[in-house]
Amino acid sequence: xxxxxxxxxxxxxxxxxxxxxxxxxxxxxxxxxxxxxxxxxxxxxxxxxxxxxxxxxxxxxxxxxxxxxxxxxxxxxxxxxxxxxxxxxxxxxxxxxxxxxxxxxxxxxxxxxxxxxxxxxxxxxxxxxxxxxxxxxxxxxxxxxxxxxxxxxxxxxxxxxxxxxxxxxxxxxxxxxxxxxxxxxxxxxxxxxxxxxxxxxxxxxxxxxxxxxxxxxxxxxxxxxxxxxxxxxxxxxxxxxxxxxxxxxxxxxxxxxxxxxxxxxxxxxxxxxxxxxxxxxxxxxxxxxxxxxxxxxxxxxxxxxxxxxxx
Amino acid sequence: xxxxxxxxxxxxxxxxxxxxxxxxxxxxxxxxxxxxxxxxxxxxxxxxxxxxxxxxxxxxxxxxxxxxxxxxxxxxxxxxxxxxxxxxxxxxxxxxxxxxxxxxxxxxxxxxxxxxxxxxxxxxxxxxxxxxxxxxxxxxxxxxxxxxxxxxxxxxxxxxxxxxxxxxxxxxxxxxxxxxxxxxxxxxxxxxxxxxxxxxxxxxxxxxxxxxxxxxxxxxxxxxxxxxxxxxxxxxxxxxxxxxxxxxxxxxxxxxxxxxxxxxxxxxxxxxxxxxxxxxxxxxxxxxxxxxxxxxxxxxxxxxxxxxxxxxxxxxxxxxxxxxxxxxxxxxxxxxxxxxxxxxxxxxxxxxxxxxxxxxxxxxxxxxxxxxxxxxxxxxx
Numbered sequence: 001x002x003x004x005x006x007x008x009x010x011x012x013x014x015x016x017x018x019x020x021x022x023x024x025x026x027x028x029x030x031x032x033x034x035x036x037x038x039x040x041x042x043x044x045x046x047x048x049x050x051x052x053x054x055x056x057x058x059x060x061x062x063x064x065x066x067x068x069x070x071x072x073x074x075x076x077x078x079x080x081x082x083x084x085x086x087x088x089x090x091x092x093x094x095x096x097x098x099x100x101x102x103x104x105x106x107x108x109x110x111x112x113x114x115x116x117x118x119x120x121x122x123x124x125x126x127x128x129x130x131x132x133x134x135x136x137x138x139x140x141x142x143x144x145x146x147x148x149x150x151x152x153x154x155x156x157x158x159x160x161x162x163x164x165x166x167x168x169x170x171x172x173x174x175x176x177x178x179x180x181x182x183x184x185x186x187x188x189x190x191x192x193x194x195x196x197x198x199x200x201x202x203x204x205x206x207x208x209x210x211x212x213x214x215x216x217x218x219x220x221x222x223x224x225x226x227x228x229x230x231x232x233x234x235x236x237x238x239x240x241x242x243x244x245x246x247x248x249x250x251x252x253x254x255x256x257x258x259x260x261x262x263x264x265x266x267x268x269x270x271x272x273x274x275x276x277x278x279x280x281x282x283x284x285x286x287x288x289x290x291x292x293x294x295x296x297x298x299x300x301x302x303x304x305x306x307x308x309x310x311x
Numbered sequence: 312x313x314x315x316x317x318x319x320x321x322x323x324x325x326x327x328x329x330x331x332x333x334x335x336x337x338x339x340x341x342x343x344x345x346x347x348x349x350x351x352x353x354x355x356x357x358x359x360x361x362x363x364x365x366x367x368x369x370x371x372x373x374x375x376x377x378x379x380x381x382x383x384x385x386x387x388x389x390x391x392x393x394x395x396x397x398x399x400x401x402x403x404x405x406x407x408x409x410x411x412x413x414x415x416x417x418x419x420x421x422x423x424x425x426x427x428x429x430x431x432x433x434x435x436x437x438x439x440x441x442x443x444x445x446x447x448x449x450x451x452x453x454x455x456x457x458x459x460x461x462x463x464x465x466x467x468x469x470x471x472x473x474x475x476x477x478x479x480x481x482x483x484x485x486x487x488x489x490x491x492x493x494x495x496x497x498x499x500x501x502x503x504x505x506x507x508x509x510x511x512x513x514x515x516x517x518x519x520x521x522x523x524x525x526x527x528x529x530x531x532x533x534x535x536x537x538x539x540x541x542x543x544x545x546x547x548x549x550x551x552x553x554x555x556x557x558x559x560x561x562x563x564x565x566x567x568x569x570x571x572x573x574x575x576x577x578x579x580x581x582x583x584x585x586x587x588x589x590x591x592x593x594x595x596x597x598x599x600x601x602x603x604x605x606x607x608x609x610x611x612x613x614x615x616x617x618x619x620x621x622x623x624x625x626x627x628x629x630x631x632x633x634x635x636x637x638x639x640x641x642x643x644x645x646x647x648x649x650x651x652x653x654x655x656x657x658x659x660x661x662x663x664x665x666x667x668x669x670x671x672x673x674x675x676x677x678x679x680x681x682x683x684x685x686x687x688x689x690x691x692x
Contacts, residue, residue, distance in 0.1 A: 050530040072532045080530045086523035090328050102317050103531035147527065 001028045002061075003155050003186040004049065009058035011044050011210075018044040020210035022058070026155070026188060026203075031181050033201030034190040035301060041210035042190050043083075046157055049188075050080050063154060076104055079153035079185075083160040085144045087132050093119060094128035097146045104151035118150035121179075123172060138169025145176065149185075156180060157188045162196060174200055194297045204297070208305045222295045225303045228253060230293035231273065233262045236286035242279070249275050254302060260288075265302055314533045318541035322515055326549075335508040336549065339557045342500025343565065346493065357386045360440060361395040361407040366425070369415030371451055374473065378447045379408065379440065399429060406430040406437055408444070419465050421456025423448045494569040498648050499621030501557050501580075502641055503612065505550055506587045510608045512546040513591035517601050539682075543588055550584035571648065575657040582667045583644040589674030590640075596681035615639045640670040 004026040011019040019041045026032045036042045047053040049060055051071045060067045067074035087096045098115045106114055119125050122142035132140055141161060149156060158177065162170045177200055181187055191197050197204060198218055205215040214221055235241065238257045246255045246262070251270025256263040262285070264276055273290070280287055293299065327333065360379060366372040380387045388404065398404040411425030426448065430437045454472060458464040516539070519525035529535055554577060561567040569576060594611065598604035616622060618632060619641035625633055636642040647663040 052526065052529055075530060075532045078530070080527065082523060082526055082530075084523040084526075086527040088325070088522070088524060090325060095324075099317075099321050100527065100531065103314070103528065103533050105313070105532070107313075 002026065003028045003030075003063060004188070005059075005061040006045075006049075007059045007061075009045065009048065009060060010056045011041075011048060011053065012056045017210050019048070019055075022207070022210065022212055024205055024212050024215060026186060028186055029181070029184070030203050031177065031187045031189055031201045033197040033204035034188055034207065035194075035197060035204060035297075036190075036207035037305065040207045042207055043159065044210075045207070046080075046159055046188070046190070049157065050078060051075055076151070077154040079148035079151065079156045081145050081148045081156065081158040081161050083163065085140045087140065087143055087147060089131065089133045092129050092131055093124050093135075093143050093146075096132065096143060097150050100147040101150035106151060114150045114152070118146040121149065122146045122176060136166070136169070138165040138172070141165050141169060141173060142176075145173065149180065153185065155186050155188065159190050160192065161189075162191065162193065170196075194301070198297050206301060206304055213304050214300070218297060221297065221300045225295050225300050227268050228295070228299065228303055229266055229268045230295065230299045231264045231266060231276065232289075232291045232293055233264070233276070233280060233287060234289035234291070235260055235262060235280065236288060238262055238285065240283045241285050242283050245279050245283070246276060249279065252276070254306065256302075265299060314537050315541050315544070318533065318538055319545045322512075322541060322545050325515065326512065326545075331511070335504070335511050336553065338504040338508065339501045339553045340560050342504045343497040343557055343561055343567075346496040346500045357384050358406065358439065359386050359388065359404045361388045361390045361398055361404045363390060363392045363395050363407065363409045365392070365412045366410045366414045367412070371415040371418050371469070372410050374451075375410065375414075375444065375447060379444060382440070382443055385440070395429070406440055408440065418448060418451045419455045419458075419462065420460065421452050421454075421458075423452045493567055494571075494652065495620075495624070495645060495648060496622075497557075497561060497567060498569075498580075499616070499619075499641075499645060501554070502583060502587075502644055503616040503621045505553060505580075505584060506590065506612045506616070506641075507608065508553060509546055509550060509584070509587040509591040510594055510604065510612070512549060513542060513588070513595045514601055514604050516542060516595050517598060517604055521601060535682075539592075543592070546588050546591070547584060550587065551581060554580045554584065569648075569652065571651040572657075575651055576648070578657065579644060579647045579651070579664070579667075582664060582671075583640065585671040586640045586667050586674065589671045589678065592678035593674045593681075596678040616641055618642070620645055640667055643667050643670075 002025045006022055006024050009019055009022040010017060022041070022045065034042055034045075044053065048055050049062075049067070051067055051074060054068075062070075062074045062077060065073060088099070091099065094115060097118050098111060101111055101114055101118070116125070116128070119128050122145050124139065124142055124146065127135070127139065132143060135143065141163075145158075145161060161177075162173050165173075174196060177187060177189065189197065189201055201218070203215070203217055204221060205212050206221070207213070214224060238259060238261065241257055241262055243255050243257060246252060246264060249272050251267040251272045253265045253267065255265075262280065266272055266276075277287065277290070362376055362379065364372055364376060376387070376389075379385060388398075390398065390407075392409060395404070395407040395409070399407050407427075407429040409427040409429065411427065414423070414425040417424045426444075428437050428441050428444070450472065451469065454468050455465055458468060516525070519528065525538075528538060558573065558576065561569070590611070594604055594607045598607055618628075618636045619625065619639045620628070620636065621641055625636060625642070625645070628636075643663050643666045647660050647667075650660055650663070651657065
């Protein structure tokens with residue numbers, strides 16, 4: 001059963017189409033990864049799913065019912081974990097969760113139980129009387145999640161829930177996402193961290209310029225790029241590397257340069273490794289290692305969109 | 312309805328937890344106190360008059376002193392000339408009367424002289440004492456003039472005059488002009504603070520946007536209009552409390568009686584409260600951040616309050632400026648209060664009340680239009 005179904009969704013701001021005829025579906029029980037660079041149309045899509053923005057064209061169904069005709073029903077069944085921490089600093093952790101859960105109609109004992117349950121779930125049960133201003137970034141992120149799940153939504157949308165937090169909190173949140181999924185929630189997860197998406201998502205859609213350009217499991221996506229190879233060359237310093245000269249080598253699809261690594265994406269069938277190395281020697285980049293990478297989501301993304309996820 | 316109450320409860324908690332929020336609740340009372348300080352100082356004060364009698368134990372002089380002592384709201388201190396001048400210059404006395412040697416004799420002759428009235432505060436202070444004393448001295452001098460130097464005849468007629476045959480009866484009329492000024496200015500400060508308070512409350516909407524909690528609120532089943540309605544309702548309740556508390560404070564603690572029935576006064580102020588809320592929504596609709604809203608608030612409220620005569624009487628301003636005040640809601644409320652004090656009935660002021668309603672409608676409609684045109688998900692209502 002599809003929890004979410006989007007058909008021919010379009011959102012235009014003037015002449016600019018932020019979302020362009022997008023069609024996708026999210027099945028019950030999935031952790032659905034939604035990948036795209038900044039400005040690709042992810043947030044606009046999420047805002048339309050959450051009924052925060054009206055679409056210019058197209059349909060969104062939640063649990064088989066159109067969200068435009070059943071906004072209250074749709075909102076009651078969605079929990080949004082916004083990218084920006086959206087909590088009240090002047091209210092305790094308990095009061096925050098209680099207030100937001102109350103917006104979904106929960107009252108009395110049920111409200112108390114669900115509030116306590118949500119705080120326990122994110123590991124803030126013992127901090128329920130504390131004010132968020134005294135919390136670390138990770139704790140605030142966890143409270144941000146608790147505020148979205150206390151009403152037990154069928155669909156949870158998590159927009160970059162691990163931005164700017166310590167590894168411990170990050171692991172905690174990733175485990176929480178898996179646990180929520182095991183408990184029956186369907187999750188849409190957006191992140192800039194490709195390894196997170198690889199770790200937890202059961203299906204992934206790559207969005208670029210407002211369109212879904214690929215959709216499938218990570219294995220299916222990686223299979224798209226079996227005709228490309230990824231060569232990582234370690235250098236003493238990437239400063240002298242002439243990127244344009246490397247790109248001019250036959251078969252090279254793209255070149256990325258970090259401090260001490262040159263990452264070349266190339267057609268698999270073209271034997272151009274020698275020419276790449278010769279060019280680097282010519283550029284007087286001191287080569288330290290050469291490594292051919294197995295296809296990963298990063299490479300898939302780069303191949304399909306021509307840019308890095310963090311661009 | 313449940314959503315509305317839930318939101319109002321949360322907003323109340325947020326407001327009461329902020330020190331500034333609490334301050335805005337009591338500011339109108341502070342405004343009334345300030346107004347009392349500025350405009351109420353001359354109300355109900357006794358006139359302190361020092362008297363120097365250099366005319367000895369003359370009956371006429373003695374009676375003149377007793378006459379001044381008997382005047383309403385005059386407190387007399389017998390003193391010497393040097394102390395009198397010193398006390399007047401130091402402000403310990405408002406005025407001084409010097410009965411010079413020969414004063415009684417000049418009265419007996421029908422040509423009163425050797426009477427000096429001193430003050431550093433000008434004619435407004437001496438006029439009352441001079442006018443009252445002149446009536447007494449004039450009567451006695453008339454007897455002197457009529458008896459034409461016949462001392463025995465003067466004493467006889469004067470004794471009869473003292474006995475009451477010619478007693479002057481004074482009646483004190485209540486001076487309502489000062490009460491009116493204090494009421495108008497107190498209302499001026501009250502409405503200025505009401506406007507600041509209204510914007511402070513509406514600013515919660517902007518704060519929610521800045522904290523991103525607004526987006527979260529709107530992703531819940533609560534509608535944007537319910538949220539704004541909760542804000543407006545709570546704003547109205549707070550302004551109502553401010554009005555009622557301030558009026559009770561004015562009446563019971565400060566003893567200011569506006570002379571207007573409470574029903575008419577509260578109804579006018581509540582109508583103005585609606586206009587204030589409309590204006591606060593307008594400011595919030597156009598401001599993109601709290602600092603911008605604060606700047607707009609100061610740019611709009613303070614000058615318009617000045618123009619309308621909230622801080623000092625509009626009569627001090629030139630005609631051209633007073634005409635501009637016709638386009639300001641504060642002016643119409645103060646005008647309503649003024650007319651109510653002058654005896655107009657509430658119902659007869661339909662033009663004033665209609666204009667206040669029109670301001671409310673105009674502000675609110677522009678705000679709603681502006682909110683509706685906003686396409687930024689982080690900013691829209």
